[in-house]
Amino acid sequence: MNSVRKFNGDEYVDLALNENQVTDLDEMLSFMNHHKKVYLFGRGKCGQGVYKYLKTCNLTDGVDFVTSDNLDDFIVKYEKGTDGVILSLKADYFRDILPKMWGKIDSDDIFFLRERSKEIFVNSFSDEYIKNHFWISLPIAKHCNINCSACSMYAPLCDCEFYSLESVKKDLSKIKEIGLSFAYINITGGEPFLNPEALEIIEYIRELYPSTRIDVYTNGLPLLKFKHDQFNRLKNCEIELQITEYKPTKGKLDYVYEMMNYSQISYRVDFFEETKSFFKKPIDLVNEVPITEYINCQYYAYCFSVFIFNGVVYKCATALCADAINKYAGGKLSVTEKDYLDLSNIISSDQIYDFWKSRLPMCRYCPRATESFEWKKSERKIEEWMQHE
Ligand code: SF4
Structure with missing residues (x-):
């Protein structure tokens, strides 16, 4: 186990x-x-x-x-x-x-x-609990430079696609306008630092939310190219860097840790003695998963959050990356208007909380997560994300 x-x-x-x-x-x-x-x-x-x-x-x-x-x-x-x-x-x-x-x-x-x-x-199912524990995730680059098999963000299947500073500004001003409250913001990917505007986006978010916790998830590799002033800019944003070490980065990030220590950036590293075990959230494009299963999904049980990307609100990575999945799955993943929210149509923050609580039609593709395995590189085959390989 x-x-x-x-x-x-x-x-x-x-x-x-x-x-x-x-x-x-x-x-x-x-x-x-x-x-x-x-x-x-x-x-x-x-x-x-x-x-x-x-x-x-x-x-x-x-x-x-x-x-x-x-x-x-x-x-x-x-x-x-x-x-x-x-x-x-x-x-x-x-x-x-x-x-x-x-x-x-x-x-x-x-x-x-x-x-x-x-x-x-x-x-x-408690409005109060959800509101107090809510967070928003901004995947500012959908692709990644490591490409782990069965990546939970489907990064190996995603094209090089960025969330631009301009779009982030537009979407977060809407989020402010409707008064959505949340405990913190995750900046994530793919690999977020592949976005050439990553630093500007982080600075903008810090300016907009001066006292909100901001976590940035990275595999650390792009930071190997960062100079002292870039680390300083991260430090000034008072973010927490969440670095996950994978097999290809093991032992390669010493410079990054040194610079972060020197710049006094707050960070946490998830590393694994041998190799990272991957938690696979499979999709089943053949059988309809019983309606009662949705509650076993992490996005209902303990991820009180939504992803926001280019004017759209998604509950989970599967919905966020449906287009990428469909490119490799021959369009078998059908997406309806109930599987996402168009930010431009939202007039109240309750619409986002209600959306979070609702079961998506897409949940019929998600069997209970049952598999974990050691890290391996993706071959970009949809089977890596399917229930039965
Ligand atoms: S489609 Fe439903 S069950 Fe599947 S990951 Fe998203 S929220 Fe969870």
Whole structure:
């Protein structure tokens, strides 16, 4: 089993990747299939979150709520094997409610959600949580100079395409105008420093958002050509550089680290003892992925963010890079108007948050991420991103 670190908005968390993941969400759906009527215990954030998820999946027929207030009435009406109760509330409350249920409701008719799933239902469906943890990503160059197989940003499939300073200015002034609030900005790629206007873009963003955290993700290679004054400009922008070392850069970035130390630039390096394990987010262009799967995607579970590129808002890299994917996949990835937002049509920041919460039609192409493998260079074959190689 490999381990992959993912940023959840606050901190890095280790994700264990299991080849045949069966989550308690699968078990919950199976529990629902085995009961004619399902009651969500709790009308709080978790219960509401589970209900909203089921509504998105068109699964709310026969679903109702039960709370401590009407538990006695429920017990009178309860039919063993027909009625099921999903405990969608904090474990802190179990001590109060479980003694009232034991002996009256069969244990096979009670479903316990695990804490991690409850956390997803509470956070990913709560307007307040989403707004407090939101970030925006600006992929200022879509292509890359390393080209990792199965790159999560599809960089090997992307043409040399930049987000120009002029477009960034136009889009961020719109973002300001609608008052979208977010905790921080990621400048990313591809490899962002391939953009000849990268420094000017970073300087502009710092001027526009003087106190917002700005992270810049890079593989570090373009910084080998940076001179002292360019490092100084980065320093003055008070960014945090997030450098990921890959097999081709191992041992080659000493100059960059020296210069960053000298210039007192804040940076963090992700490196791996041997080679980086890649977390593959596969796409399936043949089979339709069940609607219930979308909640397992990182972009719903812990990436409270959108990508903005050339006047368009995207929820995920798959939507952002759909054109590039289609060039290699014979146009099989169909994109609808619900898969992105045109910034020029947006009049309120809530439209962006609502878009983030919605399931994209494109989610039907995304099976649960199940694979990880050691770094290798891309051969630019669509199979590298497919579920079955
Ligand atoms: S299309 Fe949906 S499931 Fe796939 S990566 Fe994007 S948000 Fe996630």
